[in-house]
Amino acid sequence: MDFDEYIRIAESILGHVISKEQRDIVQHADGPLWIIAGPGSGKSEVLVLRTLKLIFVDSVNPKSIIITTFTEKAAKNLFNRILNYYVEMLSTQPEYANVDIYGLRIGTLHSLCNDIMLDYKCPEYENYRLLDDIEQTLYIYEHSNFVKSTNNLYLPLCIRLDYLFDQFDPITGSRGWSNHERLPNRWRRCKGAVSLFNRIVEDNIDLDLLSAANDPWNILLNAYNEYVESLEENRRCDFAHLQEKFLNFLNSPLGTLFLQGDRSDAHPGIRHLMVDEYQDTNPIQEAIYFKIAEIDHNICVVGDDDQALYRFRGGTVECMVNFDRKCEQQYGLHFDYDRWQKFLSKNYRSHEGIVTYYNQYITSFELMRMEGARVNGKPLLRAESSIIGDYPSVAFITGQTIEDTANKFASFVRDLLNNDIIQNPNQCALLMKSVKESPRNAFHFAEALRNIGIVPYNPRSRTFLDQIEITSALGAFISIVDPGMDALQSVRGDEINKKVHEWVGSCETLLQENQNLRNYVNSSIESIRNKPRDTWIDVSILDIFYRILSHEPYITWKDDPERSYRLGKLSSLFEAYSSIPLPHVPGSNRGFLKTSSEIDGKISLSWRIQFYYSLMGLLVSAGINDPENETEISPIDRLPIMTVHQAKGLEFDFVFVYGLNQDVKQESTISLENDLAQFRRNPSISRFNGLQKSEQDLIRFYFVAYSRAKYALIHLVPKNHFKNGKLGFIDKNTREFKNIVRKLEA
Incomplete structure (x- = not known):
């Protein structure tokens, strides 16, 4: 199929003429492609048409094409559009029925890093548990010496980076860090550590340069290295280090096989990379993208510098604004603006008055x-x-x-x-x-x-913790593992104490109306009470939580989509906490319960106190959002x-x-x-x-x-x-x- 025929078929499917600026992008052959696409300019349609042009006109194996998007939802929508166009084209071009459109690699960079390294059985990533944002936060709270320390070893670092601890803290109800003679509280340090450790990776920091610097940067390096060693010891990987591992994979023999291929159908190599929402790319992602396209330089980036929003996630608009310079620096090219830079400047979304207004703005x-x-x-x-x-x-x-x-x-x-x-x-x-x-x-x-x-x-709206299905379920769980809230008396943090009492009160109200749930809570309390000291209990915290949800009114509430989504998110939070290994005990996790070594019939006091500080502290300090459909x-x-x-x-x-x-x-x-x-x-x-x-x-x-x-x-x-x-x-x-x-x- 030649290009003109492809465009005729595409326009018949679309029901409108493809504009000249869109056509120029779709027709682009090899080399870099820098697409600056304003709002409502049809960039998704261009990505779809360009992908199918590579397959139908240029005979590129779909397995040799990578497309990254900012969200999984965007990836799914993009693939569905490609699939729909592909099916439509087959009605007039049946000879392309053997094309494996499912061979396309489309997803967020994180999901692609994960899938590709698993496909190639990367030794540095096999049998690792990937931590989402919540799990990473809980993990750092439990495992980072920077967070757990009670001495002033880390005080110079906190003072140098005091802006990280200046936010409102829901646990203490205060803003800022007033007393610089003492460390910020543990949850403040945890949030700061998450930012620091992620940015060291995302900004592609040279650890040798950090090591050569004076304090407090040496203190930061030591804290970071301890965190990384802990991740490796427990075979865990956060999203930031997933990207670092992938970049290392690309520079390995396995990565060379993935990128260059061996002329087999299993390993055809990568010939084209397309990156959507490039304005929110961070430095390590930029390094990954330029490495992927190192052989043919077929890197196509699409985005709008005026719509960069995600600096707080490490994104830097510099990557988009200076893409031309990066190509010259990385590949030694003289950037050909006529061929390689394209603007999508026609807005198909808004009334003319609106377009004029935000142009002026x-x-x-x-x-x-x-x-x-x-x-x-x-x-x-x-x-x-x-x-x-x-x-x-x-x-x-x-x-x-x-x-x-x-x-x-x-x-x-x-x-x-x-x-x-x-x-x-x-x-x-x-x-x-x-x-x-x-x-x-x-x-x-x-x-x-x-x-x-x-x-x-x-x-x-941050009202997740105010919903009856959430407050009562948390109250029921706490009533079982800490009846009378004995351990709560050892917890410093007025807001945690306040919320836990609210949750238990919410549960008590619910128990009056639901006899079966009350019987389960009471029998669980009695079962633990009869356990001798220093004994493992035969149910995990997930077992307890799911058994609570197996009673009314939770059974009925699960038929309500919003309540069902919330309970599902709470389940995920419990699963995340359950998976956190105990410090320096690889293979363990927080999900198993043991009775106290000193008192019969009580869950370990240290476990209960840590539960309040860790998971309950996270709920209170993070202000959990409702899950979204x-x-x-x-x-x-x-x-x-x-x-x-x-x-x-x-x-x-x-x-x-x-x-x-x-x-x-x-x-x-x-x-x-x-x-x-x-x-x-x-x-x-x-x-x-x-x-x-x-x-x-x-x-x-x-x-x-x-x-x-x-x-x-x-x-x-x-x-x-x-x-x-x-x-x-x-x-x-x-x-x-x-x-x-x-x-x-x-």
Whole structure:
């Protein structure tokens, strides 16, 4: 099949003509490909068409193509689209039926690293347990000497990096770390350790440079090395070290076989790599990608520097902005901009007024016009949507207070429904920085919606621990393993004590209405009471937890999707805690219970105290989100309240944005990035200081929010938020904002 024939078939499937800028990308042959794709420009469609072009026109073995995405959901959606197009093409091109489309490697980089190393039986990764974020946090809490230490060995490091311990701590109910003569509390150090250990890997830090530095960097290196040694001893691997192991694999003989192949169908080698959402790539991922494409230089990156959001996960927009320089540095190429750089600048999503507005917004800041802030030569977006109409596509609603503004917002949504402008609440979305249902964030907006009969959908409201199915299940478990909460008396932490008493009280209320559950709890307490001291109990904590859920009302609650999701997440948390090995005892885990060596009929006091500090401390300190159904954005009859990060990649008919009053302050993630920059294997070439990076990140944050809207973008601005110098307004100028944006009387 030649290219022209392929395009004719593709256009007949799509039902529209492929634009010239899209066609140029699809037709690209070999060599690097740098695609800067603005919001709503059809980048997913281009990735699908380019993948199938490689297979149908260029006869590339699907096993020789790797496509990485930012989320598993995006990977699944992308593969389904490729599969659907492939099936459609087979109806007119049956000779391609022997193509194994399932041979494509599509997924997040983490999932691909895991799968490829398992496929190739990488000795450095076989029989390892991969820790998710929760398990890693619990593991570090239990195994890191930096976290467990009670002496001041690590105090100089904490003082040097004090910004890591300056956040609000739910366990103590305080903000900051006031007494620098003592270590921060254990949970604060745990969160700091997670950030430090991950960033050492993600920023591709040279440990030799770190070793050659003076204290406190030597202290950090020792803490990090102890953590890595512990992981290896217990055959555990976190997501950051998964990438490091994969990079080492690529440089091994097995990795050479994977990359170069041996001309067999099992090992055809890798010929093409495509990376989606490249603007959120971190330095070690960049190193992996350039290693994968080392042979043919067929690395295609797709993204938008204006939509970089994930610096807190190690992502650095530098990778996207300086892709051309990296190609020249890594491969010794003279970058051919005419052939290798492509812009997708037609927006097929939004009303022209919205596109004009966020073009004005992103270019109104001098900081975004400076060299290195954005990709050079980037054109403005052009509106190509079929959405038209002479109405205020960009507007604002204001009230005297947050509560007043929220009520006007809810009334406006009700009017949209009553006038059949929208048919369902989920055609709208409310976007904000934090969706916690507190008075300064989502509370008033959620209440205003409820008051007019619209139920908000807000799985990240941090109300997981307030739900009856969660509180009662935790209370039942605690009642069994620590009847009377004896061990809790030894636990320092007012918030842990408060929550545990609430959970046990919730359980006692439930037991009065459910005789079978009460019988199980009482019989379990009695069974443990009859055990002699220093004896292993024949049930694990998972057994106890699952038996609690096998009684009413949990059986009925499992039929409720939301309650079922929550109980499933709580089960996962118990499983994660159960899997944590005891320090210096490889092969052990926290899931097995033993009676006290000193008292008959009691679970080990040290186990109970550690359980409160560790798992219960995690629940209290982390503010667990509700689990989210990845198959749907929001139930059709509910209005989603989302963070901008949640909304990334999505679109809604009406988008409401709250919180246009952000001050610029240097984020701790940027402070850590700057502090570690001196030790990177590939030094940063950014010319911006920490405050400038923070401001750029906030500007991009609002750009992502504004570009989600299709028909209308509506700002929600209480009167006291109209202050010059705040982010969210064009050029941080509220007068300019009011000149451009129309006020709605709701």
